[in-house]
Amino acid sequence: MSKQAGSADKTSAQRRADRIQAFNDELAELERRQILALSQKQQARVADFHRHLLADFRDRFDIDASHKEKQLSWGMRIASFLGAVALAASVFFLFYQFWGLFGTTVQVVILATASLLSFAGVVVTSRLDASGYFTKLVGLVAFACFVLNVAMLGQIFNITPSDNALVVWALLALILAYGYDVRLLQVAGVLCVIAFVAARVGTWSGLYWLDMGNRPENFIPVAILLFFVPQVINHSKFEGFALSYRVFGLVTLFVPILVLGNWGYGSYLNLDRNVIEGGYQLAGFILSALVIWYGLRRGWAHVVNTGVTFFVIFTFTKFFDWWWDLMPKYLFFLLMGVAAILCLLALKRLRLLGREAGAPL
Amino acid sequence: MKEVMKTDKWTVLAGLAVIVITNVFALAGVAYNRGGEPDAGVELSERELSMWHAGSRDENSGLSLRLACRIERSDGYGGGYSCTGNPQWLDQAKLELLGINVPPADSDRYRRQRGMSSKEVFLVLEFDGEAYRRTLQRAEEELRIQQALLDEGLPGKALKVQQDRVQAAQNYLRDERNQKSRLFVVDAGLSKTRLRALYPDTGRYIMYRGLVNAGYYEGKSQQWRGTITDIPISHVNVPLAHRGLLDEFWKSGRRSRNEGLPRYAVQVSFGRRLEPWVEEVRAL
Numbered sequence: 278m279s280k281q282a283g284s285a286d287k288t289s290a291q292r293r294a295d296r297i298q299a300f301n302d303e304l305a306e307l308e309r310r311q312i313l314a315l316s317q318k319q320q321a322r323v324a325d326f327h328r329h330l331l332a333d334f335r336d337r338f339d340i341d342a343s344h345k346e347k348q349l350s351w352g353m354r355i356a357s358f359l360g361a362v363a364l365a366a367s368v369f370f371l372f373y374q375f376w377g378l379f380g381t382t383v384q385v386v387i388l389a390t391a392s393l394l395s396f397a398g399v400v401v402t403s404r405l406d407a408s409g410y411f412t413k414l415v416g417l418v419a420f421a422c423f424v425l426n427v428a429m430l431g432q433i434f435n436i437t438p439s440d441n442a443l444v445v446w447a448l449l450a451l452i453l454a455y456g457y458d459v460r461l462l463q464v465a466g467v468l469c470v471i472a473f474v475a476a477r478v479g480t481w482s483g484l485y486w487l488d489m490g491n492r493p494e495n496f497i498p499v500a501i502l503l504f505f506v507p508q509v510i511n512h513s514k515f516e517g518f519a520l521s522y523r524v525f526g527l528v529t530l531f532v533p534i535l536v537l538g539n540w541g542y543g544s545y546l547n548l549d550r551n552v553i554e555g556g557y558q559l560a561g562f563i564l565s566a567l568v569i570w571y572g573l574r575r576g577w578a579h580v581v582n583t584g585v586t587f588f589v590i591f592t593f594t595k596f597f598d599w600w601w602d603l604m605p606k607y608l609f610f611l612l613m614g615v616a617a618i619l620c621l622l623a624l625k626r627l628r629l630l631g632r633e634a635g636a637p638l
Numbered sequence: 639m640k641e642v643m644k645t646d647k648w649t650v651l652a653g654l655a656v657i658v659i660t661n662v663f664a665l666a667g668v669a670y671n672r673g674g675e676p677d678a679g680v681e682l683s684e685r686e687l688s689m690w691h692a693g694s695r696d697e698n699s700g701l702s703l704r705l706a707c708r709i710e711r712s713d714g715y716g717g718g719y720s721c722t723g724n725p726q727w728l729d730q731a732k733l734e735l736l737g738i739n740v741p742p743a744d745s746d747r748y749r750r751q752r753g754m755s756s757k758e759v760f761l762v763l764e765f766d767g768e769a770y771r772r773t774l775q776r777a778e779e780e781l782r783i784q785q786a787l788l789d790e791g792l793p794g795k796a797l798k799v800q801q802d803r804v805q806a807a808q809n810y811l812r813d814e815r816n817q818k819s820r821l822f823v824v825d826a827g828l829s830k831t832r833l834r835a836l837y838p839d840t841g842r843y844i845m846y847r848g849l850v851n852a853g854y855y856e857g858k859s860q861q862w863r864g865t866i867t868d869i870p871i872s873h874v875n876v877p878l879a880h881r882g883l884l885d886e887f888w889k890s891g892r893r894s895r896n897e898g899l900p901r902y903a904v905q906v907s908f909g910r911r912l913e914p915w916v917e918e919v920r921a922l
Contacts, residue, residue: 370697377699380878385665392657400650423657427664432700433877434668435913437847438870445660449653456649483737484755485849491755 287338288516294340297327339408357410358461364414365421372425384433388426395419396453403457416459423449440486443473460517467503467525474499482545493533494545500530520579527568527580531587534561535594561591573630581627589620671909677834678844678908680765683922684900686821689888690873701881701888702873703904703916707821709866710769721761721823721848721869728826728850728864736826738852740862756867760912761848762825762837769822777814781807816898823866826850830912845912847871871913874906880919 307313315323334340341347368391376384396419403412427442450466453459475495476486482495489495504526507519534557537544541553548556565588572580596616600609687703709725711717717724733740736759764770784807788800821844827833830845837843849868855861876884887901905918 373698373700375699377701377878377881385661389657389661392661393654396653396657399653400646423660426657427660430661430664432702433875434664434671435871435874435915436664436667437911437913445656449656452649452653452656456646456653483757485758488755 287340288514290334290338291340294331294334297331298343301327337407353408353410357414358417361414361417361461364418368418368421369425372429376429381433385430388429391422392419392426395422399453399457409458412457413459413461416453416457416462420446420450420453420462420465438487440473440476440480443469443476447473454518455515458515460515460521463515463518463521464525467521471496471499471503471525471529474502491543492545493536493543496529496533500526500533502526503529523577524579524583527583527587531561531565531583531590534564535587535590538591539594558591558595562588565591569627573627585624585627592616592620667911668913671911671913672907672915674910676840676907676909677830677912678840679905679917680841680844680908681903681905682765682821683903685817686765686819687874687904687906689884701876701884703876704873705821705869705871706819707763707823708773708819709823710773721763721821721846721872722866724863724865725823727824728866730862732826733850733852733862733864736828736850736864738850738864740852740854756849756851758870759826759828759848759850760830760833761823761846761866761869762827762833763844763846764822764824764837765842765844766820767822767824767842769824770820773822774811774814777807777811781811783807812898816900823848826866844908846908847912874914874916876916876919880916883919883921 304313304315308315331340341350372387372391376387379387395415398415399412399419402415406412424446427445430436431438431442447466447469450462450469454461454463454466472489475489478495478498479489479492480486482492484492484495503522506522506526512519512522538554538558538561541550541557544553544557546553565584568584569581569588572578572582572584593613593616596609596613600612604612686706688706690702690704705721707721709717709721709723710727711724712726730740736757738757781804784800784804788797788804791797792800825833825837826848833845834843837845847870848866849870851865851867852862853865855863883902900922903920903922904916905920906914907917908914
């Protein structure tokens, strides 16, 4: 069964298992407080039903049926990620160690074959691995092999560096991500897309593509694009993908605003530096507040949290500008502490509002 | 199940297509670059192409040659190493011809210096030409001047100082004759066709991609000046077929200051996309 369709059921199955666990925990508490007690027959029927259901979910989707299994799964995810990074690094260093011993034709064949074989490895692994951890590992290695493939062709033939490499890397990363439900590769693909679009926006305004960071505004169009991708394309079958798009979109939007709020020289706008910096600082506050409001309205905790994080960063940056040179350091940090407490109170209020929202992702 | 298999099939096809098409395109680009008559073909020596390994030799078995070229400074000396620096010909007028519009000199400092970014242009690299001859003459002139001062006779400490200056001038001239690169960046433009028409000798002039920036100098002469900030291809990979001689030289270590003479020459061709490749390596 392909990972994509399996993952949709896996997501629902995992949610169901979590609800069963929560139900059992609450039922035990109610029985302990003698508020509710099921008859033995009812208990047996419910337990039997849940046991069969969870066994079926385990067999088909390898879900975590208990808190302990969840904790172990986190460990497996970390191990899978670290293993993938280590294997990818190993591929790079292996090639660098031996490539000079081969002629050009052999080098090209090795590079292309490594990409193709590792991709085939992902296909085969996905069919055998219900948990997805091994698929993720092999998927990352396949992506690393393809990155190496393109980079080394450039080095072997002295090809002029180009942002087109980012497009093909993004394409393969997203194909693997969506095909086999590997969120880490979705992130890799998104990062490549961010770099490519920012580079292109930069070249349209006359910059060299690698200088995209010299004009942080180059990142704003792609930030908006990313944030609204889940609105345009339904991601209900891909757990966490919509979250990644929104969070990366917001970070890609707010970081340039933060930079330009302190470095007006980097703006395309032909205005006084102080006007640019003041304008971006104000925009940062307004946009982060709007993002918090929007996240609460839609029930997107990750959007609210990102908005809050940047609102706090903008606030503390402003405090630093105003007060760092004006007062003794102990007083400055005391004021920071007071501001943090006020933030906590505000967030507590927001949390109350957030409870009332609660729309699904 | 049928829907699942169909989705999987499309994923496999899409992934294979990306890998295959990327490799085909890359190799087709290489074939295009190397097809037909090269844009330039020059025999450069170790002075212009020094051996280079990324990382330690044990970790990276590949070998490339680092392109060393210089710019002619306003004081007549050759400066820079990897084709970067402020050549005297890259003034405000030239910058504007390159499409780098600079703010008026009377505008405020902020406007003058706000975020100038690099622009990709075509550079003209001249091998063993007039720019090198002028630099060599400047070095010879400097030695003559210092020697003349020494010959006048100087007392005590001043004599020692002047002797050191003469020695330094001799070393500098020796380096210019034997060691330093004879490749100079002499011009820049936006059209390689027009540049090639201006510099038709393909055995002496190389068209190469480079990055140019602008900066405002508030020293003695307040003006906008250009800087060549980088060249995207600063290293030329050496295929296995041409490595034998170079590997021997690498093992024997760098050429010493006392010998100083280049040990090898490399025939390098530059193709239609101005990307270089090694044709031949020979010992000198």
